[in-house]
Amino acid sequence: MSWLRFSPFGRVAIALGSAILITSCSQPNVAVTQAQVEPEETEIAQATSEQWRRMSAAEQNEEIENILNNRLGIAALNQLAIEGFIGYGCDKSYYVSEQYGRFQTLLRVQCNEPKGASSAIGYDEVRVIFSRFEDNIENFEIERVSQETPPETTLPD
Structure with missing residues (x-):
């Protein structure tokens, strides 16, 4: 076995063995069940079906400042x-979650003509939910x- 340490093939074998060992030790348990993934998705789905209320002018100003001062x-x-x-032709409205308060807000942008990055489908509005x-x-x-994709989030107006 001493030839493994000193020969070029031995060094490669040791390097590969070390790499496999490090990779297998550093990898978290990848066997994730569907039940472990679903709660997070369920939380998002529940959060999007919450009741929302329109923000007051003061809350709206605070929300705009918060959005502009955050990288996300x-x-x-x-x-x-x-x-x-x-841009022009798009109206913005701001909402706050009744259940989570300021921890979850929604920016709704409605335009007078369909927009979007896709040339296949134009969107009438976009909603951004901030957590x-x-x-x-x-x-x-x-x-x-x-028209093809109805909203998942129900808004008061």
């Missing part, structure tokens, strides 16, 4: 811009609404 807020706005939902932790946007989800 800017990422969401960039996505809206890429799809053509930022927060300690006033910091941790996640956002984009919902696209068209």
Whole structure:
């Protein structure tokens, strides 16, 4: 076995063995069941079916400032811009979750003509749901609404 340590083939064998060992040790348990994945998806589905109320003018100003001062807020706005939902002819309205309060807010952008990055389908509106932790946007989800795809989130107006 001493020839393995000193020969070029031995070094390759040791390197490969080490790489396999490190990879197998550093990999988390990949056997994830469907039940382990579903709760997170269920939480998002439940959060999108919550009751929403329109924000007051003061809440709306605070929301705009919060979105502009957060990197994920800017990422969401960039996505809206890429799809053509930022600009003239698009109305924005802001909502807050009745259940989660300021920890979950929604930006709704409706345009007078269909928009979107896809040439196959145009969307009438886009909804961005922001999820927060300690006033910091941790996640956002984009919902696209068209005649073919009805909204998942029910809004008061």
